[in-house]
Amino acid sequence: MEEIIESKRTSWPVMESFYTIQGEGHYSGRAAYFIRTGGCDVGCVWCDVKESWEAGDHPDTSLETLLKGVNDTATDFVVITGGEPAMYPIETLVSALQEQGIEVAIETSGCYPLDAKVDWYCFSPKKFKAPVEEAYEKANELKVVIFNKHDFKWAEEHAAKANADCLLYLQPEWSKEAQMLPLIIDYVKENPKWKISLQTHKYMNIP
């Protein structure tokens, strides 16, 4: 795949980019500029951004354009999400942002090796495609979406492989939140190494 071996990439398919508040995970509540790449082959049945899946549906966007978008805001934090952003070499984008003093996080399913040194690696494994081993080493945060009660065991299997410093979060799948949140609350009380992540941006009605 051309995208994988091309190391000095300077444009990427981007579905959208916007300045908002990070709603979930460790940085929940922090102002963040989101860059959502297009293209994902993981195929989660409950995916809430299915329109991101086809890379060709999204315009190739230059590094210059992306930096301008970031610099038009007051942000000090960029989240690169998707889609699956690790499908592409993003080192040039990450380095250019960091050179401007901006912290860079990635949200990834961990299914592809990542060529860049990000400041925060949020690893959200999915049942539909296996992660690569490096995801467990790089993860600063393991965020497991709980869709049904069997997912707690699945979450523990991933936690057992994650590095010792990795923070652990359980997040109810949005459409199952009413059923799953009470189970997650009980589970976290019994297993306090985990914390709860909620999609607070959906409560705030922001992107």
Ligand code: SF4
């Ligand atoms: Fe959707 Fe993310 Fe799953 Fe891809 S990895 S299908 S973008 S939820």
